[in-house]
Amino acid sequence: MENRKVRELLSAERIGKRVAELGAEIARDFEGKEVVLVGVLKGSFLFMADLARAIPSEHVLIDFLGLASYGDETRSSGVVQITADLTKPVEGKHVVVVEDIVDTGLTMAYLLENLRTRHPASVKLCALLHKPSRAVRQIPIDYLGFTIEDHFVIGYGLDYAQRFRNLPFIGVLE
Ligand code: 5GP
Numbered sequence: 001m002e003n004r005k006v007r008e009l010l011s012a013e014r015i016g017k018r019v020a021e022l023g024a025e026i027a028r029d030f031e032g033k034e035v036v037l038v039g040v041l042k043g044s045f046l047f048m049a050d051l052a053r054a055i056p057s058e059h060v061l062i063d064f065l066g067l068a069s070y071g072d073e074t075r076s077s078g079v080v081q082i083t084a085d086l087t088k089p090v091e092g093k094h095v096v097v098v099e100d101i102v103d104t105g106l107t108m109a110y111l112l113e114n115l116r117t118r119h120p121a122s123v124k125l126c127a128l129l130h131k132p133s134r135a136v137r138q139i140p141i142d143y144l145g146f147t148i149e150d151h152f153v154i155g156y157g158l159d160y161a162q163r164f165r166n167l168p169f170i171g172v173l174e
Contacts, residue, residue: 006154006164006171010146015128015156015170018145019047022126023054025143026096029124034059035094036120038086040111041066042165043100046157047128047145051098063087069107078106078136082114090120096143100157101129105137112139129153129170 026035035057039048041064052062066084095115102108108125115123126143133150154160155167164171 004173006167007174008169008171009148009151009153010156010170012156012168015145016050019050019128020054022143022145023051023056026051026126027055027057030057030059030094030096032059033094034061035096036061036063036088036090037096037098037126038090038115039064039098040100040107041084043157043159044098044128045165047100048098051126061088061093063090065111067107067111078104078110080107080110090115090118093120095120095123097123097125099125099127101131101153102127102139102141103131103134105135105139108139109137128156 063086065086068081068083070079124142127141128145130144130147131150151172153170153172154164155170157165159165
């Protein structure tokens with residue numbers, strides 16, 4: 001582990017440009033409407049911070065929830081637990097879930113179904129990364145940053161054993 005090098009996959013500059021585009025798209029789609037950005041902890045914390053600032057609107061609310069997925073470090077089992085819930089009900093609200101990465105899709109399948117039972121006005125998904133080659137459940141991603149190959153990625157919020165979340169870019173451990 002200590003000898004492993006980090007290879008840059010997406011630079012901070014590329015991420016910044018794409019996040020600005022996603023923010024502009026969301027701002028256009030929700031013009032004049034209130035939208036609740038729901039960040040999935042912990043992986044989305046940097047993405048959320050940049051995305052929220054890229055939406056030039058006075059009608060943006062921010063909330064977070066925590067999910068624990070049963071499985072090992074690199075494989076999701078699809079059995080998901082909400083470890084920290086939203087601070088406010090989303091009934092009647094437009095919700096955009098802000099997620100770091102959609103891999104098998106099992107975590108998002110669970111969360112989107114769970115949120116729909118709370119009767120929001122709408123639920124959309126904004127994911128920074130997607131690994132389509134690993135999909136078990138097909139999850140429509142309304143706002144997508146980048147499609148990537150089947151690498152285990154770290155940085156910009158994403159961890160390996162809780163480390164590397166603070167890297168300003170996205171990299172692959174070699
Ligand atoms: P899924 O249920 O779609 O398989 O997994 C989603 C979750 O698994 C993500 O929110 C993330 O926490 C974790 N995950 C999936 N792929 C990666 C990866 O390449 N790197 C890291 N750090 N986490 C990942």
